[in-house]
Amino acid sequence: MRFLGDILPFVMRIKLFYTIFFIAIFLNISCTVDERNYRQEDEPEQICSTDWDCPLTRVCSEAGICIAADGCLACQNLPHAQPQCYHGLCLVGACQGGWFDANGLYQDGCEYECTQSNGGVEVCDQIDNDCNGKVDDGFDLESDVLNCGSCGNECVAPSNASPVCTPAGCNFVCNSGHWDIDGNPDNGCESETCTPTAGGVEICDLRDNDCDGFVDEDIVKDTAESCGLLCDNCNFPNSESACENGKCVILSCLDDCQDLNGEKSDGCEYCCTPTAGGVEICDNIDNDCNGLVDEGLLCSCPENMVLIDSLYCIDIYEASRPDATAANAGIDNSRCQSVAGVKPWANVSLQDASDACIASGKRLCTPEEWEKVCRGPNVTEYSYGNDYDTQICNGIDTYCYCGEGSSCESVTECPFAHCFHTCGASFHPEITGLFPNCTNGYGVYDITGNLWERVQGGAGRGGAYNCSNSEILHKCSYVADWGTDARTNFGFRCCYDGQ
Numbered sequence: 001m002r003f004l005g006d007i008l009p010f011v012m013r014i015k016l017f018y019t020i021f022f023i024a025i026f027l028n029i030s031c032t033v034d035e036r037n038y039r040q041e042d043e044p045e046q047i048c049s050t051d052w053d054c055p056l057t058r059v060c061s062e063a064g065i066c067i068a069a070d071g072c073l074a075c076q077n078l079p080h081a082q083p084q085c086y087h088g089l090c091l092v093g094a095c096q097g098g099w100f101d102a103n104g105l106y107q108d109g110c111e112y113e114c115t116q117s118n119g120g121v122e123v124c125d126q127i128d129n130d131c132n133g134k135v136d137d138g139f140d141l142e143s144d145v146l147n148c149g150s151c152g153n154e155c156v157a158p159s160n161a162s163p164v165c166t167p168a169g170c171n172f173v174c175n176s177g178h179w180d181i182d183g184n185p186d187n188g189c190e191s192e193t194c195t196p197t198a199g200g201v202e203i204c205d206l207r208d209n210d211c212d213g214f215v216d217e218d219i220v221k222d223t224a225e226s227c228g229l230l231c232d233n234c235n236f237p238n239s240e241s242a243c244e245n246g247k248c249v250i251l252s253c254l255d256d257c258q259d260l261n262g263e264k265s266d267g268c269e270y271c272c273t274p275t276a277g278g279v280e281i282c283d284n285i286d287n288d289c290n291g292l293v294d295e296g297l298l299c300s301c302p303e304n305m306v307l308i309d310s311l312y313c314i315d316i317y318e319a320s321r322p323d324a325t326a327a328n329a330g331i332d333n334s335r336c337q338s339v340a341g342v343k344p345w346a347n348v349s350l351q352d353a354s355d356a357c358i359a360s361g362k363r364l365c366t367p368e369e370w371e372k373v374c375r376g377p378n379v380t381e382y383s384y385g386n387d388y389d390t391q392i393c394n395g396i397d398t399y400c401y402c403g404e405g406s407s408c409e410s411v412t413e414c415p416f417a418h419c420f421h422t423c424g425a426s427f428h429p430e431i432t433g434l435f436p437n438c439t440n441g442y443g444v445y446d447i448t449g450n451l452w453e454r455v456q457g458g459a460g461r462g463g464a465y466n467c468s469n470s471e472i473l474h475k476c477s478y479v480a481d482w483g484t485d486a487r488t489n490f491g492f493r494c495c496y497d498g499q
Contacts, residue, residue, distance in 0.1 A: 045066070046058075047064055047066075051088075056072075056085060057072040057085050058072075059087050061379055068368035069087055070088060070372070071085065071088030071089055071090050073311045073312065075090030075091075078106060078108075078110070079109035079110065080096040080099035080110040081096070081099070081109035082094040083106070095109075099112065102114075102132060102133025103291075105295070106296075108295055108296075112133050114128055115131070122137060122139075126151050139151070142166070142247060145170070149165075149170075155170035158188025159189065161174050161180075166228065166229045166230050166232075167228065172189075174189035174207070177192060178191065179191045179194045179211075181195045181197065196209060196210055196211050202217060204221070204226065205230070206230070221243075224243050226243075228247060236266075237267035237269065238254045239252065240252045240253075249264070250268065253267075253268035256271055257270065270289075272286055274287060274289050275287045280292075280294060281294075281297070282310050297311075298312060298497060301313035302496060304317070305496060308373055311497075313496040314370075314442075315338035315362075315444075315494050317432040317433050318344040318432050318493050319336040319345050319356065319494060320336065321333065321345050322334065324337075326341055326342055327343070329343040329346065330342075333356070335356060335359040336494065338494070340431075341431050341432060342431055343429070344450065346489065348486055353492035354456075356492070357492070357494035363497075364494060365455050365494065366456050370447075370453065370455045370462075370495075373444050374448065374462060377442065381475055382448050383438065383439065383440050384439065388470070388471040390415040391415065392435065393435055393448040394429070395463060395467060395470035395474055396468060397420050398425075398427070399425050399427055400415040400424070400425040401425060401426070402419070406423055407424070418469070418471065420468070427466050430450055448463060449463050450464065452487070452489055453490075454490055455492075459480055461480070463475075464489040
């Protein structure tokens, strides 16, 4: 009996040991597969009914989930400006010091370089003191006798006269009891006796031609044909002109013409017929007729990158080292490349990925850029469609044991979703571009599966070859925000926006 009493505690200890051992193995596998405890919950896709249910950089899709807004992707790198985006509407926020958004167009950011003077208060000095893109605005050079035609040009009246300023320059009117008979401006209104001029018929010349004591009486001075002190004809190119408050103004531009430079003298100087539906495309033409050509667009990419809706470029393949081959991932960390048929660069930290992209003249993709490409032109759940497929991209169910002698040899359709848990699998990373259908209309490969792909901020996207639940973790919306340190199943690809 004592023998049994000694044996039983020993057996119980052995049983407890193996229980702990198998629990540890199970947890280790889960962490090995996902490189974290798979029980950890992740935020679900954000459901929406309108754009206002989504973050400012996203919009509500037809499927009722928040996705990256194209307008915000075009709003990431505005020259000399801090962009702001509201559900796809791009606006210029704060400008860099010494730069201003004078034309009001977001596409060229803060395009106007200027240094404010006079405390930013406009004075008439032929300088844009307040840096709004207009010189001496607020000063009327057509009627101001102190600044007639140009700043500081003061109209000085000759004898017996008062000065006036007209669009043609300085002029004068005679004081009461004096007349300009000889027409010589140097001696002003030289006569105290009126002698009829212009045949005694009143004309528009600021003189009392008929000697009745009135100047320019009964002369119309408020129409486009006869405007202001000297009855100017308001006729600016490509416009409908009018007379307002004694001055010629551009009332409206003719169809397809605009006054872009704000100069009244050349009227509506920019005539342009919208093309491509008035939407700017890459064709070296001002399609939207705003005076800018191909603005806000990227029209070409470096080698082995694809252009995404003229917004940015992304690597076609997962990043690899310059010396990578189909058999070896290489050791050259100086830069990265995007080529097919080689082992991708794995076990990277956020810093590794960012440095490699920068060294290659590119940058790490933003989460929004990456997700747009993953969902493709048709905005799908996975890069290849809306339904999970074990064979299209490299995941844990791709290489399940389905043949003779396996636990799944009697299963009619194998591999199948989650077959790894039933059949086991020889999951492993593959060379770049091996899965020809793991793509979409954008022409980017392996953005689903194979390796997690680092994006700015450090999260991994797209799932990997060893995700225990590839059906969930391979979704374009899934965010593996598990820190920025190197992980064996984390890789990356780069983006480029021309900056």
